[in-house]
Amino acid sequence: MENSMRNILLAGVGGQGILLASEIICKVMMTVGYDVKKSEVHGMAQRGGSVTSHVRYGKKVFSPIAQKGDVDILISFEKLETLRYLDYLKPDGMVIINDEELYPLSVNLGDATYPEDILETVRKHFEIVKVVNASDIAVKAGNIRTANTAMLGALSVYLDTIGVDIWKNVLRESFPEKIIKENLIAFNLGRKA
Amino acid sequence: MHELMSGNEAIARGACECGVRFAAGYPGTPSTEILEEFSKYDGVYAEWSPNEKVGLEVATGAAVAGAKAMAVMKHVGVNVAADPLFTVSYTGTNGALVIITADDPSMHSSQNEQDNRNYAKFAKIPMLEPADSQEAKDYIKIAFDISKKFDTPVFLRMTTRVSHSKSIVKLENPVDVKDTTRIRHNPAKYVMVPFNARIRRVKVEKRMEELRNFAETFPENRVEINNTDVGIITAGMPYNYAKDVFPECSYLKLGMVHPLPVKLIREFASKVKKIYVVEELDPFIEEQLKALGLDVTGKEVFPYTNEFDPGVVKTAIEGKSDNLVDFSSLKIPPRPPNLCPGCPHRGLFYVLGKLKAFVTGDIGCYTLSFMKPLEGMDSCICMGASIGMAHGMSKALKDKGKGKVVGVIGDSTFIHSGITPLLNMAYNRSNAVIVICDNRTTAMTGMQEHPATGFTLQGEETKSLDFAVLASVLGIDSIKVIDPYDIKNTRSVMKEELSRDGSSIVISKRACVLLKRDQAYAMKPLRVDPDKCTGCKVCLGLGCPPISWKKFEDMPESDVEKKTKKQEGIAVIDTSLCNGCTLCQQLCSAGAIEEV
Numbered sequence: 001m002e003n004s005m006r007n008i009l010l011a012g013v014g015g016q017g018i019l020l021a022s023e024i025i026c027k028v029m030m031t032v033g034y035d036v037k038k039s040e041v042h043g044m045a046q047r048g049g050s051v052t053s054h055v056r057y058g059k060k061v062f063s064p065i066a067q068k069g070d071v072d073i074l075i076s077f078e079k080l081e082t083l084r085y086l087d088y089l090k091p092d093g094m095v096i097i098n099d100e101e102l103y104p105l106s107v108n109l110g111d112a113t114y115p116e117d118i119l120e121t122v123r124k125h126f127e128i129v130k131v132v133n134a135s136d137i138a139v140k141a142g143n144i145r146t147a148n149t150a151m152l153g154a155l156s157v158y159l160d161t162i163g164v165d166i167w168k169n170v171l172r173e174s175f176p177e178k179i180i181k182e183n184l185i186a187f188n189l190g191r192k193a
Numbered sequence: 194m195h196e197l198m199s200g201n202e203a204i205a206r207g208a209c210e211c212g213v214r215f216a217a218g219y220p221g222t223p224s225t226e227i228l229e230e231f232s233k234y235d236g237v238y239a240e241w242s243p244n245e246k247v248g249l250e251v252a253t254g255a256a257v258a259g260a261k262a263m264a265v266m267k268h269v270g271v272n273v274a275a276d277p278l279f280t281v282s283y284t285g286t287n288g289a290l291v292i293i294t295a296d297d298p299s300m301h302s303s304q305n306e307q308d309n310r311n312y313a314k315f316a317k318i319p320m321l322e323p324a325d326s327q328e329a330k331d332y333i334k335i336a337f338d339i340s341k342k343f344d345t346p347v348f349l350r351m352t353t354r355v356s357h358s359k360s361i362v363k364l365e366n367p368v369d370v371k372d373t374t375r376i377r378h379n380p381a382k383y384v385m386v387p388f389n390a391r392i393r394r395v396k397v398e399k400r401m402e403e404l405r406n407f408a409e410t411f412p413e414n415r416v417e418i419n420n421t422d423v424g425i426i427t428a429g430m431p432y433n434y435a436k437d438v439f440p441e442c443s444y445l446k447l448g449m450v451h452p453l454p455v456k457l458i459r460e461f462a463s464k465v466k467k468i469y470v471v472e473e474l475d476p477f478i479e480e481q482l483k484a485l486g487l488d489v490t491g492k493e494v495f496p497y498t499n500e501f502d503p504g505v506v507k508t509a510i511e512g513k514s515d516n517l518v519d520f521s522s523l524k525i526p527p528r529p530p531n532l533c534p535g536c537p538h539r540g541l542f543y544v545l546g547k548l549k550a551f552v553t554g555d556i557g558c559y560t561l562s563f564m565k566p567l568e569g570m571d572s573c574i575c576m577g578a579s580i581g582m583a584h585g586m587s588k589a590l591k592d593k594g595k596g597k598v599v600g601v602i603g604d605s606t607f608i609h610s611g612i613t614p615l616l617n618m619a620y621n622r623s624n625a626v627i628v629i630c631d632n633r634t635t636a637m638t639g640m641q642e643h644p645a646t647g648f649t650l651q652g653e654e655t656k657s658l659d660f661a662v663l664a665s666v667l668g669i670d671s672i673k674v675i676d677p678y679d680i681k682n683t684r685s686v687m688k689e690e691l692s693r694d695g696s697s698i699v700i701s702k703r704a705c706v707l708l709k710r711d712q713a714y715a716m717k718p719l720r721v722d723p724d725k726c727t728g729c730k731v732c733l734g735l736g737c738p739p740i741s742w743k744k745f746e747d748m749p750e751s752d753v754e755k756k757t758k759k760q761e762g763i764a765v766i767d768t769s770l771c772n773g774c775t776l777c778q779q780l781c782s783a784g785a786i787e788e789v
Contacts, residue, residue, distance in 0.1 A: 013528065026197050026359065036197070037325070039358035041301045048738055049530035062433035064325075064358035067504030069517045080525065087520045104528040108741040109566060109733055112526035125518060144769075 005058035007066035008155075011085045012077025013102050014051050017148030020174070021075075022053035024152060027170045029057040032162055039064035050081060073158065075151055077134070078102050079118045086125065094128035096154050098147065100135055130154060130193075137189040143179060146186035153190020164191075198362045200329040200355040204293065205230035206362070207330035209237065211337055212370045213261045213291075217242045217251040219609060220638040221267030222302035223356040224295035228265045229641070232650050236370070241641055241650045244576070244609040245270035249277050249292065253346075256286035257383060259374040261337050268296040268309045269575065273610070275312070278346075282316045283393040284383050285344035285400075288373060291336045292318075295351040298473045298500035302353075302637075304556065304575065306498065308474035313348050313451035317397050319404050320348035320451040321413070322429040326360045328413075332448065335413065343400055343407075350450065352473070354430045354500060405452045413448025416461055423510075424465030426458065426478060426489070431471045431501050438507040453481055462487050469494075469510060473501050532561055534738050535716065535772025537632055537703035540677035541601075542569030543735055543776070544684045545628075550599045550691065551586065555579040555611075557603035558637045559630050566736045570601065577602070577610025583625040584618045596691040600627045605635035605643040608658065612667075618696045619668030626690045626697045629660055630677075632705040640708055660700050670695035677701045680779045706772050716773030717788045721764050725785035728760030732777040732786070739770035740777060 008025060012018045022038050029036040040053040054065045071089050075096045076082035082097050089095070097119070106112035115121070123129050132154045134147035141150070149171065156167050168184060175183050198206065204227050208216070216239045218228045232239035242248035245266040252264035266274060271294050281290065294312070297303040313320035321336050323329040329351070336347040381389050408414060420441045427435055428447040436444070445461040447453070462468055470479040470491040479491035494509040495501075508514065532539050542562035545552050546569035554560055554570035555578060563570040572582060583600030590598065602611050607629050618625060635641040642648045647657035664672050671693055675686050683701070690697040704711030732740050744762040766777070768789050778786040 014530070023197070023359075030195070030197060030361065035361065037358055037360040038197075039354060041353065041357060048528075048533065050528040061360070062436040063503045064354060064360065064433070065502050067438070067502055067507065069504075069514070081528070083520070083523050083525045084528075086523075087517065091516075091518065103741055104526050105531050105565075105736055105738065106526045108738070109736070110742045110744075111565075113524075114526065115524060121523065125520075 005056060005061065007071045008055040008073045008075065009066060009071045009085055009088050010053040010055070010075045010077070011081040012051055012098075013081065014048050016051070016077045017145065018051050018053050018077055021148040021152055022055050024170055024174050025055050025155070026057075027174070028162060028166055029055075031166050031170060034058060035061045037061045037064035050084060052085065073155065075155055077148065077151060080104070080114060082122055083115065083118060086122065089126065093126060094130070094158065095122055095126055096130045096132060096151065096158075097122065098134040098151055099131050132190060132193045134190070137186055137193060140189060141182045141186035143182040143186070146179075146183050149183040149186040150190035150193070153187040154193050156187070157191050194364045195361050196364055197359050198326045198330075199226065199357055199359045200323065200326045200351055201226035201357070202230050203326035203330040203362050204333050204349070204351070205234070206364065207333035208263055209234040210330070210365050210367045211261075211334040212368045213263055213337065214238060214370060215252065215255045215260045216240075216263040216265060217248040218265030219243070219245045219248055219270055220635050220641040221270050221295070222638055223297060223353040224265055224267045224270070224293060224351070225638045225641065226356075227293060227295075228650065231263070239650050241643060243644055245274040246276060249274040249281070252290060252292075253277060253281050253286065256288040256290040257284075259288040259377070261289045263291050263293065265293045266295070267303065268294055268307055269303060269305065270294075271309055271312055273576065278312070278318075279316045280385050280390075281346050282318050283385060283390055283397055286340065286346065287377055289337045289340035290346040291333065291340055291349055292346055293349045293351060295353070295356050296474075297353050299353070304573065306474060308477060309348075309350060310450050310477045311475065313350075317401055318346050318348050318451075319343070319449060320350050321448055322350045322450045323355055323448070324429050324432045324446070325355065325358070326362045328448070329355060330362055332413070339407075343404060345400055345404075348451075350429070352430055352500065401452060405455070408449050408452055408454040409456050411449055411454065414454050414457055415444075415446045415448065416457070417444040417446070418464060419443050421465045422467065424461060424468045425471055426461070426468060426482070427471040428478065431473055431506065434501050434503045434506045435471045437503040439510070447478070450478065453478065455485060458482065458487070459485070471495065471501075471506055473499075529564065530561060531564075531736065531738055532558060533706055533772075534770050535706040535774040537677045537701070537706065537774075538562060538630055539567070539735055539737065539774070540680050540683055540776050541628065541630060541701045542567045544680060544687055545569040545599060545601070547684075548599075548687060548691070550597050553579045553582040553586065553598070553600045555602040555606050557606055557630070559601065559603060564736075566734050576606050577614060580611050580614035580618065580627055583627060584614065584621070584623045587623060587625040588621075595624060598625050599687075599691070600625060602627065602629055603636070604629055604631040604633065604645055604660070605641070607660070608644050612663070615664065615669065615698070616667045619670075623696045624694060626687070626699065628699045628701050631660060631700050631702045632708070633711045634705050634708045636705040636707065640705070660698075664698045668696075669698045671697040672700070673698070674700045674702055677703050678774055678776065680776060706774070716775075718768040718771035718773050719766055719775070719778060719786050720768050720789050721766050722785045722787055723763050725783050726763040727783045727785070728763055729783070730764065731780050731782070732764050735776055735780070737777065739767040741765050741767070
């Protein structure tokens with residue numbers, strides 16, 4: 001078990017399953033024996049708006065939110081949302097991006113432009129950038145709502161001190177019986193992505 | 194056994210563990226889950242009251258009967274409950290009474306950022322403030338002990354970050370619950386006529402004196418002496434932020450923020466060279482310390498507004514770090530929250546926006562309709578304000594306001610604070626039009642029941658308020674019911690009611706699209722026929738998330754060739770997001786929108 005604090009920031013759009021994904025990460029870290037805290041905002045902000053969830057783990061965690069410049073891994077469930085939270089990353093932090101574009105209302109109305117060069121911008125500043133097509137994986141897994149689990153699969157590869165079995169056990173405990181299988185498939189495909 | 198819990202879940206658990214079996218409140222972010230979670234435990238009574246004032250009075254009644262009772266609300270809810278609050282401070286309780294106030298620094302889901310620690314001082318009620326979920330569970334128990342011991346209501350102050358962050362909590366077994374309720378007559382204590390109140394008033398000051406002494410040795414007012422160059426006095430979530438960035442400093446962490454332990458603070462101050470007071474919002478602790486003559490630094494360096502984070506605390510004390518990469522030059526379109534696809538509010542506010550009336554609004558999801566492109570709301574102050582304001586505006590404008598003032602209020606908000614102002618409209622002969630957006634639930638806080646849904650918090654079937662009958666009994670002149678999915682009828686009814694003399698109410702009735710229980714029929718998603726779309730953009734005026742604008746220049750040639758007209762693009766519906774409400778179909782004069 002590592003002693004130092006680790007910070008993970010999940011970002012995306014309300015309805016993408018971000019809160020459940022961060023809950024699963026926390027339970028994995030608890031199982032390993034870390035102290036863990038997570039934080040997000042509920043309520044009005046969730047109605048299709050930008051959503052984040054901070055996960056922090058280590059020997060002893062105080063703040064449930066990370067400060068800017070201190071996040072080890074940014075997991076972005078939507079491309080544009082990646083840009084919004086880049087300033088939270090450490091200079092040597094890594095980014096896992098779901099290759100999905102969800103247009104905010106201003107873009108739908110033609111009042112704003114969806115940036116075209118998001119991946120290039122991210123790569124310009126950060127060395128490790130993993131792009132995952134989580135929606136494709138979810139379709140392959142047989143349930144479009146497993147995209148968040150696919151992202152967790154991709155994350156698990158980079159947290160290699162934690163056994164895959166721990167992840168799978170937590171996943172089994174986190175979903176209703178009838179969708180466990182689909183989520184395990186999505187997780188495995190996410191690991192290979 | 195350990196479990197990952199939110200602060201709100203931990204309060205519910207702690208209350209249950211220490212034998213609380215009675216709670217009342219009104220939903221409001223960030224407090225809602227406390228009562229929802231509490232209501233699931235065996236043997237408890239939990240209710241959604243119509244508003245926080247009623248909730249506090251209900252909990253007070255239970256406490257006077259000898260129960261341990263909890264009243265739960267968000268920060269602005271305490272404003273509504275303030276009337277009983279200040280006098281319950283005088284009467285005390287037979288049992289025990291804890292009031293939970295969940296404040297919202299940064300206004301994540303609120304209309305103001307008031308610091309409810311001021312209520313503790315104002316109403317002379319002790320207040321505890323936990324910093325994480327474990328403390329939330331511990332402190333709710335301590336709060337009930339203090340309430341019992343000192344015969345006082347006790348505040349437990351949460352903030353959004355404590356309520357909605359999750360951390361590890363040690364579960365304990367609930368204590369055996371004894372029924373301590375019975376009727377005890379004690380008019381001298383509970384009948385607050387001046388004669389009795391003057392006697393109780395003195396007792397309140399005596400109680401505060403005792404509580405100040407109690408605070409001096411209260412173990413949750415905790416001193417951590419490390420390096421003595423800097424001492425930090427703090428409470429609640431800011432303690433965590435400070436510990437994160439300044440682990441080497443000495444700390445006085447106050448578990449009780451009112452009253453303050455003066456001797457303990459002076460003793461701590463004598464041990465450290467420089468003192469910072471780290472607190473969000475008002476300089477509540479800081480001002481009291483300065484009044485004691487202590488040399489402390491607070492709002493000179495810390496912001497008054499918004500919640501903190503570790504970075505804010507670090508920057509305030511050490512100055513700005515220049516290690517951070519600046520990404521501010523990136524052009525990132527904002528992503529504010531929006532009404533859901535198929536939201537029944539959309540049709541109503543589309544019509545209101547086009548009518549160019551002044552729409553006094555209220556608190557709920559529909560408040561989002563003030564934004565582009567609907568622009569269907571002109572004011573939002575507090576729960577229930579829509580009706581009183583519409584009436585006042587219409588009276589002040591006289592003939593100039595005729596047909597131009599509409600008040601809009603949600604069903605739960607109407608029950609919370611709309612009935613009295615509606616009665617006022619009838620009584621004082623108003624010409625305003627009020628719309629109740631009746632989506633059959635308290636949607637914004639996450640689908641809570643209310644007195645017109647037919648179900649209680651604990652899922653029992655019950656009576657259901659009929660808004661039309663109520664309006665009639667109150668004396669409203671004209672009462673109409675519309676379906677906001679029918680744009681044409683919504684428009685014609687609104688026009689008709691606005692042109693009418695006398696008071697008028699329109700009940701815009703359609704269940705929230707997220708409320709599965711009340712969906713009358715399954716709706717089919719729609720698509721745009723690109724050949725028929727004329728690119729007029731009328732459907733985009735609905736601001737519906739699945740509808741987007743696609744320019745021909747961004748499309749492959751083959752998709753565009755059939756288009757010979759001068760149009761620049763077409764509307765596209767993301768069918769995976771569409772709920773099939775048909776509003777866009779009704780607006781499309783080209784008949785280009787059809788079922789998938």
